[in-house]
Amino acid sequence: MSHGETHQGLSAPVLLIHFNRPDLTRRQIEILARFSPPRVWVLTDGPRAGHPTDADRVAAVRSQFESLPWECELTTIHREHNLGVRANISDGITRFLDACEAGIILEDDCLPTGSFLRFADEMLVRYREDERIYAVSGYTGKDNGLGIHESYTFSDYFSCWGWATWRRAWVNYDPDMHGFLNPLHWGQIHRRVFPGLRQRAYWGFILGRVSRGTTDSWAYRYQLSIWLQRGLAIFPNRNLVSNVGFGEDATNTAGLSGTESQELAFPLKHPEQVEASPQLNKWIEDNWHSKSPGMRFRWLLRKLRLVEGAQDTGL
Known part of the structure; x- marks a missing residue:
C-alpha cells in the first residue's frame, strides 16, 4: 500500500469557491499546484454593499487566478x-456540473491532501452510475480515523x-425545501434518520431558520x-481535508477545530455493502x-470563553 502524497493523472475537474480572503486563496493554490488539476473552475461572489474593504480584497483574490502556477483549462x-x-x-455548482457532469468542490478554507484528490477521483468513477450516492466527503473531523x-x-x-x-445527484437539489415543508416527507425523514427528540427538535429549528431565510445556506438544503x-454520502477512513476556517469566532463549530489532515492508504479496500453506518x-x-450533552457543554464553555475574551479586549 502506498501513502504517497502526489497523484499523477488527476482527471476530475475542480471547482474552487473563493471570496475575500486572499491569504487563504494563496495557501490553497500552493497546495493544488503540487497536483496540477487539469480543469479548474473558479467562483467568486461580488463585493458586499456596506463593506468598504470588500472590493480590494475580492480583487486581490481574483488576481491570483489570472496566472496559476500550472497549465490547466x-x-x-x-x-x-x-x-x-x-x-x-x-x-x-449547477453551472459547474452542467458543464462537467462530475467534479471536486473546495471552498477557500479547505486544504486538501493528495489522498483526497485521488480518493475523490476514484469515487467519482466507481459510483458514477450509482444513484444511491450523492456526495463524496473528505472532511471527517476525527483525528484517529473512523475505526473501520x-x-x-x-x-x-x-x-x-x-x-x-x-x-445526476445535484439535479435533486431542492431550494424550496419540500422535504421539510411537506409534513408527509418530513415525517418520513424523522422516522428513518432521527433516533430521538433531541435530533428532531434541533433539525426542526435549523431548517425552520433556513426556510425563513434567517440562515442563508445551500448546504442544509442539499442535506x-x-x-x-x-x-x-461517502466518508473516508481518514480525515483528508484540513478546514482552516475555524478561527476564534467559530462558535458554531466547537469540537471540530484542530483536526489534522492525514493520508489514506491505496489501493482502496472497498466495503461489501452500500449502507449507512449507524455509528458514523x-x-x-x-x-x-444537535450535539450530545457532553459536546453541548463543551460548546457552551467555548462560547463563554469567546464572550469573556471579547469583553476583556473591549470589543
Whole structure:
C-alpha cells in the first residue's frame, strides 16, 4: 500500500469557491499546484454593499487566478454584484456540473491532501452510475480515523468541507425545501434518520431558520435533499481535508477545530455493502449538529470563553 502524497493523472475537474480572503486563496493554490488539476473552475461572489474593504480584497483574490502556477483549462465565474452565500454557490455548482457532469468542490478554507484528490477521483468513477450516492466527503473531523477496516463507509449525512458530486445527484437539489415543508416527507425523514427528540427538535429549528431565510445556506438544503431522496454520502477512513476556517469566532463549530489532515492508504479496500453506518451517523449528529450533552457543554464553555475574551479586549 502506498501513502504517497502526489497523484499523477488527476482527471476530475475542480471547482474552487473563493471570496475575500486572499491569504487563504494563496495557501490553497500552493497546495493544488503540487497536483496540477487539469480543469479548474473558479467562483467568486461580488463585493458586499456596506463593506468598504470588500472590493480590494475580492480583487486581490481574483488576481491570483489570472496566472496559476500550472497549465490547466481555466473557467471563471466572477459576480459583479454580491448574490449571497446560497444563491452564489448553488448557481455556481449547477453551472459547474452542467458543464462537467462530475467534479471536486473546495471552498477557500479547505486544504486538501493528495489522498483526497485521488480518493475523490476514484469515487467519482466507481459510483458514477450509482444513484444511491450523492456526495463524496473528505472532511471527517476525527483525528484517529473512523475505526473501520475498509477505506471508506457511508452516511446519511454529508460534509461540504472538501467534497465531490455528480450532476445526476445535484439535479435533486431542492431550494424550496419540500422535504421539510411537506409534513408527509418530513415525517418520513424523522422516522428513518432521527433516533430521538433531541435530533428532531434541533433539525426542526435549523431548517425552520433556513426556510425563513434567517440562515442563508445551500448546504442544509442539499442535506435535506439527500434525506428526501434516501441518498448516501461517502466518508473516508481518514480525515483528508484540513478546514482552516475555524478561527476564534467559530462558535458554531466547537469540537471540530484542530483536526489534522492525514493520508489514506491505496489501493482502496472497498466495503461489501452500500449502507449507512449507524455509528458514523451518531458521531456526526452528536459532534456536529444537535450535539450530545457532553459536546453541548463543551460548546457552551467555548462560547463563554469567546464572550469573556471579547469583553476583556473591549470589543
